[in-house]
Amino acid sequence: MHENENQAIKQEHTGFPWKQVVGLILSLGLTFLALWVAIGLSLPVNVTLTIIVALAIFQAFIQLFMFMHVTEGTEPVHQIIGILFGIYVAFAVVAGSIWILAHVF
Amino acid sequence: MQNITNFLSHFFVTGDPMIYGADASIALASIGIVVVLTYFKKWKWLWDEWLTSVDHKRIGIMYIIAALLMLFRGGVDALMMRTQLALPNMHFLNAEHYNQVFTTHGTIMIIFVAMPFIFGLMNIAVPLQIGARDVAFPFLNALSFWLFFFGAMLFNLSFVIGGSPDAGWSSYAPFAGAELNPGVGQNYYLIGVQISGIGSLATGINFLVTILKMRAPGMTLFKMPMFTWSILITSVIVIFAFPAFTVALALMTIDRLFGAHFFTIAAGGSPMLWANLFWFWGHPEVYIVLLPVFGIFSEVIATFAHKTLFGYVVMVWSMIAISFLSFITWLHHFFTMGNTAPVNAFFSISTMLIAIPTGVKIFNWLFTLNRGRIEFTTPMLWALAFIPNFTIGGVTGVMLAMAPADYQYHNSYFLVAHFHSTLIAGTVFGIFCGLHYWWPKMFGYLLNEKLGKWSFWVFMISFNICFMPMYFLGLMGMTRRMYTYPAGLGWGPINFIITIGAFGMGLGFIIMALNIVWSAIHGKKDTTGDPWDGRTLEWSTASPAPEYNFAHIPTVSTRDAFEAMKEEKREGRTKPQLPFKPIHMPNNSGIPFIMGGFMFVAGFGFVFEWFWMGIPGLLGVVACMIARSFVYNDHHHIPADEIERIERAAGRLS
Numbered sequence: 001m002h003e004n005e006n007q008a009i010k011q012e013h014t015g016f017p018w019k020q021v022v023g024l025i026l027s028l029g030l031t032f033l034a035l036w037v038a039i040g041l042s043l044p045v046n047v048t049l050t051i052i053v054a055l056a057i058f059q060a061f062i063q064l065f066m067f068m069h070v071t072e073g074t075e076p077v078h079q080i081i082g083i084l085f086g087i088y089v090a091f092a093v094v095a096g097s098i099w100i101l102a103h104v105f
Numbered sequence: 106m107q108n109i110t111n112f113l114s115h116f117f118v119t120g121d122p123m124i125y126g127a128d129a130s131i132a133l134a135s136i137g138i139v140v141v142l143t144y145f146k147k148w149k150w151l152w153d154e155w156l157t158s159v160d161h162k163r164i165g166i167m168y169i170i171a172a173l174l175m176l177f178r179g180g181v182d183a184l185m186m187r188t189q190l191a192l193p194n195m196h197f198l199n200a201e202h203y204n205q206v207f208t209t210h211g212t213i214m215i216i217f218v219a220m221p222f223i224f225g226l227m228n229i230a231v232p233l234q235i236g237a238r239d240v241a242f243p244f245l246n247a248l249s250f251w252l253f254f255f256g257a258m259l260f261n262l263s264f265v266i267g268g269s270p271d272a273g274w275s276s277y278a279p280f281a282g283a284e285l286n287p288g289v290g291q292n293y294y295l296i297g298v299q300i301s302g303i304g305s306l307a308t309g310i311n312f313l314v315t316i317l318k319m320r321a322p323g324m325t326l327f328k329m330p331m332f333t334w335s336i337l338i339t340s341v342i343v344i345f346a347f348p349a350f351t352v353a354l355a356l357m358t359i360d361r362l363f364g365a366h367f368f369t370i371a372a373g374g375s376p377m378l379w380a381n382l383f384w385f386w387g388h389p390e391v392y393i394v395l396l397p398v399f400g401i402f403s404e405v406i407a408t409f410a411h412k413t414l415f416g417y418v419v420m421v422w423s424m425i426a427i428s429f430l431s432f433i434t435w436l437h438h439f440f441t442m443g444n445t446a447p448v449n450a451f452f453s454i455s456t457m458l459i460a461i462p463t464g465v466k467i468f469n470w471l472f473t474l475n476r477g478r479i480e481f482t483t484p485m486l487w488a489l490a491f492i493p494n495f496t497i498g499g500v501t502g503v504m505l506a507m508a509p510a511d512y513q514y515h516n517s518y519f520l521v522a523h524f525h526s527t528l529i530a531g532t533v534f535g536i537f538c539g540l541h542y543w544w545p546k547m548f549g550y551l552l553n554e555k556l557g558k559w560s561f562w563v564f565m566i567s568f569n570i571c572f573m574p575m576y577f578l579g580l581m582g583m584t585r586r587m588y589t590y591p592a593g594l595g596w597g598p599i600n601f602i603i604t605i606g607a608f609g610m611g612l613g614f615i616i617m618a619l620n621i622v623w624s625a626i627h628g629k630k631d632t633t634g635d636p637w638d639g640r641t642l643e644w645s646t647a648s649p650a651p652e653y654n655f656a657h658i659p660t661v662s663t664r665d666a667f668e669a670m671k672e673e674k675r676e677g678r679t680k681p682q683l684p685f686k687p688i689h690m691p692n693n694s695g696i697p698f699i700m701g702g703f704m705f706v707a708g709f710g711f712v713f714e715w716f717w718m719g720i721p722g723l724l725g726v727v728a729c730m731i732a733r734s735f736v737y738n739d740h741h742h743i744p745a746d747e748i749e750r751i752e753r754a755a756g757r758l759s
Contacts, residue, residue: 078317089345092432097381100436104377104443 023066030059118268121202128265157693159243161228162650164250166547168225169540171254173618175217178261180611182210187607190600193592203588204271205290209264211274216298217257219394219528222536224253224308227336227397229543231312233643233650234330236321236659236666241314243691244733249304249311251701256301259708263293267712270294273586275387276357278368278379283361292361292712299354300704302347309343312336321642323661327421330641330664331407331414335400338424342389342396342431350386353379362714377442384435392431394528396424398535399466402488405542406470408637409485410477413665416469423462423469430459440511449508456506463499467492482637483557487538490565491530498526501576516586519579522572529568537564537617545636549649550628556620560613567609574599574606632756640665647755653688653743656752685745685752692739700729 034055038048064070070079118124142148155163185206189198198206232240240246263269267289272281281291316337320329329337356367357379366372368379407414414420436444436452470492479485501523505514514520545551578599583590590596635644645667646655663669673679707722752758 075317085341085345088429089432093349093385096433096436097378097385100381100444100448101375101377103445103448 019066023062026062026066027059030055030062116266118265124265131265152695153693156698157247157695159239159247159691159693159697160652161232161240161243161246162547164246165225165228167250168221168228168253169547171257172218172222172225172536175213175221175257175261176614179210179213179218180614182206182213184607184611186210187604189588190590191604192601193590193594193597195589198588200588201271204273204586205264205269207586208270208273208276208294209260212260212270212294212298213257214528215274215390215394216301217253217260219532219536220305221253221257223339223394223397223532224249224305226401226536226539226543227312227332229547230539230643231315231333231336232319233546233646233654234333234641235316235319235324236642236655236661237315237319238654238658238688239691240311241318242311244694244697244739245307245311247694247697248700249307251697252304252307252704253301255701255705256297256299256304256708259300259705259712260293260297262709263290263297267293275380275383277383278357278360278376279370281357281379282369282376283364284369289712292358292714295354295358295361296708296711299351299358300708302351302354305343306347306351309340309347313340313344316340321659321661321666324666327418328661328664328666331403331417331420332397332400332641334421335396335403335424338428339393339396342393342428345432346386346389346393349382350390353382353386356382358711362711380439380442381435384438385432387438388435389431391527392427394532396427398491398532398539399424401535401539401542402470402491403473404641405484405488405538406473407665408542408639409480409482409488410474411480411638412473412477413640413668414469415472415475416465417664420466420469423465426462427459430455430462434459437506437508437511440508441515453506453508457503460499460503460506467496467499482541483552483554483561484538484542484637486558486561486565487534487541490561491534491538494530494534494565494568495527498523498528498530501526514579516584517579518575518583518585521585522575522579525572525575529572534565537561542637543643545631545648546634546643547649548625548628550624550630551636552624552628553620556616556623560616560620563616564610564613567606567613569606570609571603571606574602578603634755634757635667640668642666645670647752647757651751651755653690653748656685656748656757657683685748687742687744688748689740689742692741694733694736694739696729696733696736700726703729 034052037043037051037055041048043051117128142151155167158164185198186203189195189203228240228246232238270276270281270290270293272286272291272294276291276294279285281294316329316333326334356365359365360367360369360374366374368374368376370376403414403420434452434456436448437456440449440452470488474489481489501519505511505520505523541552541557578596581595581599583594583596583600590600631648634646634648636648637644642659642661643650645659659666659670703722703725705722707719707726710716710719710722749758
């Protein structure tokens with residue numbers, strides 16, 4: 001470990017940020033696609049929800065790989081713990097809320 | 106003319122002599138500050154040294170000053186409530202005013218006192234404890250502070266302009282919705298808390314990265330001081346809990362400003378969803394304000410027992426267990442809302458489970474004290490008083506966790522006594538403990554021990570006079586948020602005793618304020634940088650710490666790194682003095698302050714639904730972001746000869 005001189009965010013910037021531009025266009029595309037599925041098509045509610053959730057998961061991966069540097073970094077164990085804890089919390093809030101709100105208003 | 110008068114009489118809160126008194130005192134204090142700054146020509150100093158500073162130590166001090174001011178305001182709210190309740194059928198506050206006062210008391214104490222005070226202490230101590238020169242993102246750190254500050258100012262404006270929120274700090278739908286709660290009060294709550302919440306989230310990210318990435322060479326995770334560990338885990342909880350609150354606040358803002366129905370039954374919304382989302386953040390929030398003080402007590406108890414902390418690894422795993430469990434207990438705040446039995450049973454058990462790691466920590470502190478050479482300084486007194494007082498709060502928490510029994514206790518004064526026992530004996534004792542402990546590191550002199558002990562005893566005894574009888578009052582049937590009660594229920598004498606205790610706590614706080622003023626003039630100078638015979642790295646540098654924290658980044662090989670260094674020195678193994686090298690530091694920036702100001706303008710606009718004001722305010726925020734992204738020269742180097750000069754002036758060179 002070298003002397004830490006506020007170097008936490010030092011990285012190389014080379015060339016045009018194509019990755020981020022592609023990520024932005026894909027994110028916008030997926031968002032409008034979801035909007036169109038919900039408003040433009042008159043599918044059954046369950047089908048609409050399934051498609052939107054699938055698009056959302058795809059978009060989450062775009063965020064992770066295009067913007068959030070998930071493949072970079074020297075200590076991948078931090079990323080794994082962070083993502084696992086995130087999945088745990090997301091599961092707790094979604095499953096917990098559905099379970100709790102199923103019988104009350 | 107008629108229109109203008111009409112507008113002004115709604116814009117400003119009118120009709121209450123106490124509010125006019127507050128108006129006058131705010132105006133006088135503001136004029137006083139401006140006059141003093143102008144007379145002593147301190148405006149430039151204020152801007153250059155403080156408002157634009159990205160130094161974690163200065164940001165920490167500003168957090169603490171703001172939190173102390175907010176503690177005063179929240180405390181006055183509490184005393185107003187206790188005056189109203191001192192005797193049956195009092196007419197000090199009317200029902201509406203009482204509702205506003207308990208709402209602002211709760212919101213301010215949690216969001217604008219407990220959190221910023223803890224953020225202040227961690228700003229001061231964490232980079233020093235891990236041997237770093239600053240946090241990972243110093244600019245973001247300043248931005249976090251100014252977002253908190255302007256959010257708090259916006260919220261506090263409500264009681265003189267437009268009217269305060271009155272739906273309780275938990276602001277349950279449907280009462281907090283537009284239909285039942287018209288006016289701007291609830292908008293102040295939603296937007297003020299939202300703005301400072303963005304700052305809190307950024308602080309969580311900042312300290313997670315700082316602790317993971319900027320530790321001194323040799324300091325592995327399991328060699329970190331316990332306070333740093335507690336902040337690491339707190340940061341994780343902040344990052345995962347706050348988004349739920351951000352979303353809940355945004356949804357209710359959309360409900361109120363744009364007529365949506367997320368939380369109203371009218372168009373298929375669910376009022377229960379608000380309680381659900383609020384407490385999904387709200388329960389982890391309890392641990393956000395408790396884990397850091399567990400860290401402070403661990404440091405202070407080890408330091409003044411002059412022993413290494415008992416069961417370090419178990420302490421760490423207990424906190425990790427708490428961080429997991431804290432996300433699956435939230436329903437215990439609304440057992441009585443008509444959930445099914447399996448739901449209540451699950452959350453009842455998860456809540457009781459969380460008492461296990463907390464209990465483990467209590468025993469670890471006791472065993473640290475066992476056979477220690479205990480020194481009864483002011484910080485140590487706060488830490489020792491925490492153990493029994495907090496345990497009472499914890500045990501009554503387990504009583505409340507039993508869902509069937511909770512139907513008896515729910516929303517009674519038993520509950521009020523319980524959460525004050527944990528939040529005062531835990532968080533407030535902890536921040537006072539940390540304030541006295543790290544004060545010399547912040548300012549270079551010690552707080553007076555005699556006055557410190559007086560404030561401790563007065564506050565601690567009054568705390569028990571205030572909250573012990575409250576448990577029994579709750580069991581006798583008095584519920585929270587009642588603005589008055591009839592005579593003849595037997596509640597009068599107990600309420601009167603509680604009010605005496607509340608004013609005693611106010612007296613304790615005044616003695617502490619007096620101590621701060623007295624010590625600023627007469628306080629004993631800390632020339633060594635190590636006034637307490639400390640064990641961790643923050644005591645290895647000068648008091649107050651220089652801008653760059655450490656002339657040489659320390660190398661760490663064990664826990665209690667500074668204790669090990671002193672041991673080496675006693676054995677006569679001194680390292681040769683290395684030459685100084687230029688130090689790389691971040692530049693100050695005015696952008697965080699200006700951005701916070703734009704946020705305030707935008708927030709004020711949205712509170713009054715004046716979009717002509719809100720939208721330009723947000724555009725100003727975006728403009729600040731763009732301006733920042735074009736700042737290429739954001740750092741400077743402190744030359745070696747200047748470091749030598751500073752070190753010599755601090756008496757660190759022989």
